[in-house]
Amino acid sequence: MDMHHPFGFEWGDLVAIFTLVGVVATYVNLGISHTAKDSNRAEFEQLTDSIAQLNETMVKVNMVLDSLKADRESTNRRLDKIEATSDRHDIQLARIEEHVMTTRKDNQ
Template sequence: MDIHHPFGFDWGDLVAIFTLIGVVATYANFAISHAAKDTNRSDFEQLTASIAKLNETMIKVNMVLDSLKADRESTNRRLDKIETTVDRHDIQLARIEEHVITKEDKQ
């Protein structure tokens, strides 16, 4: 092997070959990273759209939950009023029964 002609090439040819290999490697690296950035950008845009839809859905769910809470509170108030009325009627019924029993005992 001749030191002035390694692998049968002149030094200028070897420099050209290594430069060509370097340029091809740099281009491949650039193409891969550019494709990765485009893919990441596309995925990020899809994720952003999905999050926006999820946010809209959560707003609607919160509105429905607030409506249900208001309905439940209204129902609870009505139930409390009905229970109060039933208690009053029970007391009146007990008084009437007591009055009837007292009249029966007098007879």
């Protein structure tokens, strides 16, 4: 191998080949970089849209949960009133039964 002609090329030819390889590598790198940025931008926009839709859905879910909570509280109040009424009726029924029993014993 001749020091003045490595690989059978002149030094100027080697510099030109390395320069060409460097330019092609830079161009490929730029192309890949731009493609990656565009892809990331599209994915980020899609993610942003998905998050916006999720936020809308969560607002609706919260509204439904608030409505269910109000309905449950109303149902609980009604149930408490029904239980109180039932307790009063049970007490009245017990008094009536006691009165009937004492009246029967007195009549016998």
